[in-house]
Amino acid sequence: MTRLSRSEFLGLGAAFAGGTAATASGLQALAQTPAPAAAPGTHADLIVVNARVYTVDTAQPRAEAFAVRDGRFLAVGSSADIRNLAGPRTRVIDAEGMTVTPGFIDTHCHVSGVDELYSVNSNVRRVRELQAALKEKADRTPHGQWVEGVMFDDTKLDVPLTRRELDEVTRDHPVVVRHRGGHTSFYNSKAFELAGVTKDTPDPDHGRFFRDPVSNEHNGRVAELARNVFAKVGVRETFTPEQQRDRGRSGMRHISELLTAAGLTTVHDAGANRDRIVAYQDARTNGELRHRAAYLVRGADTFAGFKAAGIHYGFGDEWLRVAGVKFAADGSASERTMRMSTPYVGTDDYGILTMTQQEIDDAVEDAWRHNFRVAIHANGDVTIDMVLKAYERVQQRWPRPDPRNRIEHCSLVNPDLLKRIKAAGVIPTPFWTYAHYHGEKWKEYGPERMNWMFAHKSFLESGIPVPGASDYGPGPFEPLMALQSMVTRKDFDGNVWGPRQRVTVDEALLIGTLHGAYALHEEHVKGTITAGKYADFVMLAKDPHEVNPDEIKSITVARTVVGGRTMYPKGEV
Secondary structure (H helix, E strand, O other): OOOOOHHHHHOOOHHHHHHOOOOHHHHHHHHOOOOOOOOOOOOOOEEEEOOEEEOOOOOOOEEOEEEEEOOEEEEEEOHHHHHOOOOOOOEEEEOOOOEEEEOEEEEEEOOOOHHHHHOEEOOOOOHHHHHHHHHHHHHOOOOOEOEEEEEEOHHHOOOOOOHHHHHOOOOOOOEEEEEOOOOEEEEOHHHHHHHOOOOOOOOOOOEEEEEOOOOOOEEEEEEEHHHHHHHOOOEOOOOOHHHHHHHHHHHHHHHHHHHHHOOEEEEEEEEEOHHHHHHHHHHHHOOOOOOEEEEEEOOHHHHHHHHHHOOOOOOEOOOEEEEEEEEEOEOOOOOOOOOOOOOOOOOOOOOOEOOOHHHHHHHHHHHHHOOOOEEEEEOOHHHHHHHHHHHHHHHHHOOOOOOOOEEEEOOEOOHHHHHHHHHHOOEEEOEOOHHHHOHHHHHHOOHHHHOOEOOHHHHHHOOOOOOOEOOOOOOOOOHHHHHHHHHHOEOOOOOEOOHHHOOOHHHHHHHHOHHHHHOOOOOOOOOOOOOOOEOOEEEEOOOOOOOOHHHHHHOOEEEEEEOOEEEEOOOOO
């Protein structure tokens, strides 16, 4: 397997632009071709026997065993037949009746790990815990420098968080606590002072300063592009280029270990800038990248470099590939800022758009004409309609076969939108852990609207190969929680949200495996346990078909294998 140097992979230099003969289309065609069947007498590198294998392959849905050679499945069948492929150096794993599925694929995940390692973990349940953690950080932070918290969830805290609680932490440092949803942040008074935001400051386009309903003072919560003003002020911790690379590599190593421990073998990074891409390459070079990664390019400078070098969708190899370019057109489902045609329950708030129709049209046209597949964050039905108009426009003017442009999240749909998504060959990536994990938020949408949100069943019924997507950190990435969420639609308290969108366990497995591969034109090389495909699989201690559906998320991942190599447990072979 040929490895690309960083300069080749990033393609940000003129030398690379003129010096490579590889093309994305050529690499894509290579990736879609399964390996030929093994010749008679060939011995396997690895065989797994006595397993309960769910292949997700309609030609052979169930099996007992399979063999692996050179990182690909060699044969699938009975334990007796597969044992015939064992040679003197073949490793034999007796699964002892455990369940094996194809490796899970998460098609929308924010893969970094840096924030989790270096910022204040704000994923707590009591405001006093949050204040204590922030104060501990403030006490060892130089005077006046930003104190930053991450992974906060407002509806899981015991009391509402406002700038008053953050002012109790410190008035000497600006403080920001970022919601895990990624679209709102909470600031203290020092931050507002540095940013020059007063009671009289109006909301900017595509953003909002939330206010106390009685005093009309800012309450500390700020959404969408209104946060930009805070990013331009104050002093933040700085790092040398070497430190930045070390942090990126450490974060990538950390998150890759967590992802594979959960059973994920391929993850689509939903917004990679240059530093993130360097972190991937560093982790891979040092043997620390455990999962296959495809990334959506994000950031004007990074995207400009790719366009200048002529690198586009599909470029890369079986471990690192370009999945497209990412834009964001509205707010968040979990933070209740997505743009809808009807208001949130009990309010006159319809949510926030972060792009106009013209801006969406221009972004899509530019990406399309540079041979990029496009992925646009659009949660609400209003925004989904806008994105579909842009996709329909470029396909009509510059037709392209099987484009598979994406709508990230695609949360709230209706019958008309489903027809248009199907007709345009668009891939929706709805949240697959949200119904369960964020249940306390759905009362602000109402039960009828929830029957059209995260609409996995409706997508399947419409013939749309919907994949699985966590949106981590906004949502947990554990695929077994995702299976439970899609099958039961129950939250932690047992409330059911959108029962008509429930799917079967088999449908949930299809969503989390083969459909994930389809989202990147990789259904010919991954997503099922089939001879010739990459040997990516997961061993589970229990069968999700046979446990109480409310306990699927508690099933233990016993082993995760990528390309025939055990990536979890760490240290196995």
